[in-house]
Amino acid sequence: xxxxxxxxxxxxxxxxxxxxxxxxxxxxxxxxxxxxxxxxxxxxxxxxxxxxxxxxxxxxxxxxxxxxxxxxxxxxxxxxxxxxxxxxxxxxxxxxxxxxxxxxxxxxxxxxxxxxxxxxxxxxxxxxxxxxxxxxxxxxxxxxxxxxxxxxxxxxxxxxxxxxxxxxxxxxxxxxxxxxxxxxxxxxxxxxxxxxxxxxxxxxxxxxxxxxxxxxxxxxxxxxxxxxxxxxxxxxxxxxxxxx
Amino acid sequence: xxxxxxxxxxxxxxxxxxxxxxxxxxxxxxxxxxxxxxxxxxxxxxxxxxxxxxxxxxxxxxxxxxxxxxxxxxxxxxxxxxxxxxxxxxxxxxxxxxxxxxxxxxxxxxxxxxxxxxxxxxxxxxxxxxxxxxxxxxxxxxxxxxxxxxxxxxxxxxxxxxxxxxxxxxxxxxxxxxxxxxxxxxxxxxxxxxxxxxxxxxxxxxxxxxxxxxxxxxxxxxxxxxxxxxxxxxxxxxxxxxxxxxxxxxxxxxxxxxxxxxxxxxxxxxxxxxxxxxxxxxxxxxxxxxxxxxxxxxxxxxxxxxxxxxxxxxxxxxxxxxxxxxxxxxxxxxxxxxxxxxxxxxxxxxxxxxxxxxxxxxxxxxxxxxxxx
Numbered sequence: 001x002x003x004x005x006x007x008x009x010x011x012x013x014x015x016x017x018x019x020x021x022x023x024x025x026x027x028x029x030x031x032x033x034x035x036x037x038x039x040x041x042x043x044x045x046x047x048x049x050x051x052x053x054x055x056x057x058x059x060x061x062x063x064x065x066x067x068x069x070x071x072x073x074x075x076x077x078x079x080x081x082x083x084x085x086x087x088x089x090x091x092x093x094x095x096x097x098x099x100x101x102x103x104x105x106x107x108x109x110x111x112x113x114x115x116x117x118x119x120x121x122x123x124x125x126x127x128x129x130x131x132x133x134x135x136x137x138x139x140x141x142x143x144x145x146x147x148x149x150x151x152x153x154x155x156x157x158x159x160x161x162x163x164x165x166x167x168x169x170x171x172x173x174x175x176x177x178x179x180x181x182x183x184x185x186x187x188x189x190x191x192x193x194x195x196x197x198x199x200x201x202x203x204x205x206x207x208x209x210x211x212x213x214x215x216x217x218x219x220x221x222x223x224x225x226x227x228x229x230x231x232x233x234x235x236x237x238x239x240x241x242x243x244x
Numbered sequence: 245x246x247x248x249x250x251x252x253x254x255x256x257x258x259x260x261x262x263x264x265x266x267x268x269x270x271x272x273x274x275x276x277x278x279x280x281x282x283x284x285x286x287x288x289x290x291x292x293x294x295x296x297x298x299x300x301x302x303x304x305x306x307x308x309x310x311x312x313x314x315x316x317x318x319x320x321x322x323x324x325x326x327x328x329x330x331x332x333x334x335x336x337x338x339x340x341x342x343x344x345x346x347x348x349x350x351x352x353x354x355x356x357x358x359x360x361x362x363x364x365x366x367x368x369x370x371x372x373x374x375x376x377x378x379x380x381x382x383x384x385x386x387x388x389x390x391x392x393x394x395x396x397x398x399x400x401x402x403x404x405x406x407x408x409x410x411x412x413x414x415x416x417x418x419x420x421x422x423x424x425x426x427x428x429x430x431x432x433x434x435x436x437x438x439x440x441x442x443x444x445x446x447x448x449x450x451x452x453x454x455x456x457x458x459x460x461x462x463x464x465x466x467x468x469x470x471x472x473x474x475x476x477x478x479x480x481x482x483x484x485x486x487x488x489x490x491x492x493x494x495x496x497x498x499x500x501x502x503x504x505x506x507x508x509x510x511x512x513x514x515x516x517x518x519x520x521x522x523x524x525x526x527x528x529x530x531x532x533x534x535x536x537x538x539x540x541x542x543x544x545x546x547x548x549x550x551x552x553x554x555x556x557x558x559x560x561x562x563x564x565x566x567x568x569x570x571x572x573x574x575x576x577x578x579x580x581x582x583x584x585x586x587x588x589x590x591x592x593x594x595x596x597x598x599x600x601x602x603x604x605x606x607x608x609x610x611x612x613x614x615x616x617x
Binding site: 093095096099100102106112114119122123124127132135136172 | 245246247249250253254256257258519520523524525526527528529530531533609610611614
């Protein structure tokens with residue numbers, strides 16, 4: 001089902017009575033180079049708890065910028081993001097917020113080259129009050145869950161692209177976050193690996209009931225989500241439910 | 245895995261850069277260790293001459309800050325013997341001469357009956373105790389350097405002296421020295437009736453108060469002269485002072501170069517790792533942890549550089565001691581103090597040079613850092 005632009009904009013106002021709203025953005029604007037580049041021009045979205053949403057749009061439409069704002073990596077020039085009702089602007093310790101609440105999966109995997117698979121997965125855990133033994137056990141379980149038990153001691157350079165992304169997914173789950181943000185998670189993968197990664201993300205969503213927001217330019221990838229928000233020129237323009 | 249594992253892996257994973265940084269610090273610390281060790285060794289060796297003699301006070305001219313003190317009238321020396329608390333007051337002639345092809349040789353002249361001879365151990369021949377005889381005794385190192393044995397001749401300035409004895413001293417500087425009688429020393433240096441200082445032994449039971457009175461007496465009765473303890477006398481020596489200043493100046497330059505090197509390497513490593521730091525920030529590392537990571541990397545590299553530097557510095561001094569030109573003048577003093585000092589300097593160097601790169605890294609904006617390729 002596809003809605004038109006005006007109905008998409010109607011998505012924006014939050015329904016204050018809906019306590020399942022997990023994250024909500026209103027009127028997000030983000031400019032670069034003193035306003036010369038307008039990455040976001042008033043983007044709105046509302047995502048319910050446990051939803052798997054894809055934000056699809058062409059390159060340069062502002063979707064990665066939006067994801068960074070949702071993940072508290074950056075701040076909007078205008079507009080507001082509310083995370084479970086609390087404005088992100090009011091959160092003082094954004095690093096602690098990211099460490100506990102958000103898992104990131106990036107297009108380029110972003111693993112630390114000098115650390116093994118087991119160590120890479122433990123990196124976010126250093127911010128948690130866990131012992132070294134706890135960290136190790138949790139990381140081992142996660143690595144097993146993404147099917148890389150036999151690669152646990154390997155360095156990232158010894159892994160294929162698909163395997164690296166699996167490590168990155170295991171890392172994103174390290175601190176049991178409530179929200180998983182994936183920025184073009186299959187962008188650097190061949191189609192077979194891409195399919196397997198999308199299956200893995202789907203399984204994680206189903207099993208853990210996590211809220212997931214994925215940004216992609218690829219419609220074949222976007223269809224794995226339960227809802228697709230289309231974005232053009234820094235705004236949401238349409239919504240679609242692929243499985244409806 | 246702990247936080248320290250991450251730091252260790254960061255350093256090991258970039259082994260070439262780590263090794264270069266360690267080398268840079270090691271050179272700086274080695275210079276500090278070598279220079280300080282040499283200047284302390286020189287001081288210690290000088291002090292040992294006086295402590296071996298049993299000299300308590302040294303009287304010299306007020307402006308005696310040159311490597312050898314200025315000359316003054318020997319006749320003044322007689323008056324010191326009569327001062328209260330003074331047991332012995334013996335005149336000393338000393339000079340640094342060029343002897344044959346050796347540029348810097350210590351040359352002493354003592355009175356035949358002086359207590360100053362007593363601490364030396366004659367290993368061959370006899371003492372040159374005849375005022376009219378052109379005879380000289382050589383320290384073991386001097387004999388080796390000049391390639392002379394008992395019975396040989398040695399040219400000192402315009403005179404030819406016969407080597408009549410070889411001696412050994414607890415002080416390296418004396419081992420590389422030549423000793424003759426006061427008269428012969430004055431004659432050959434054309435300094436008749438002149439001496440460099442008076443070495444004084446005090447009577448047993450002399451108190452601090454007595455000593456103060458003695459200093460006061462010297463000050464009022466002998467204007468232009470001053471009495472210093474053997475240690476103070478060495479400290480006031482221009483040679484020692486300039487060695488110390490040189491040592492500090494060279495150390496400071498070496499350390500500055502080392503610090504700039506470490507800072508440069510770390511800054512490069514921060515710029516190279518902007519993306520990686522962005523990832524760490526994105527996955528929730530606090531800025532404080534990023535700062536601690538870079539600082540600890542810096543301190544670890546400096547500490548390792550420090551350890552290598554201490555070994556290299558000590559090795560360098562040992563090597564210098566073996567060089568023909570330096571033999572007899574260079575004696576390293578590698579004390580625990582110096583090791584602790586070098587380690588402390590390395591740690592401070594690491595912390596200071598890591599501070600700015602760590603600050604830069606911790607101030608990165610995660611979204612910008614992630615975009616950085």
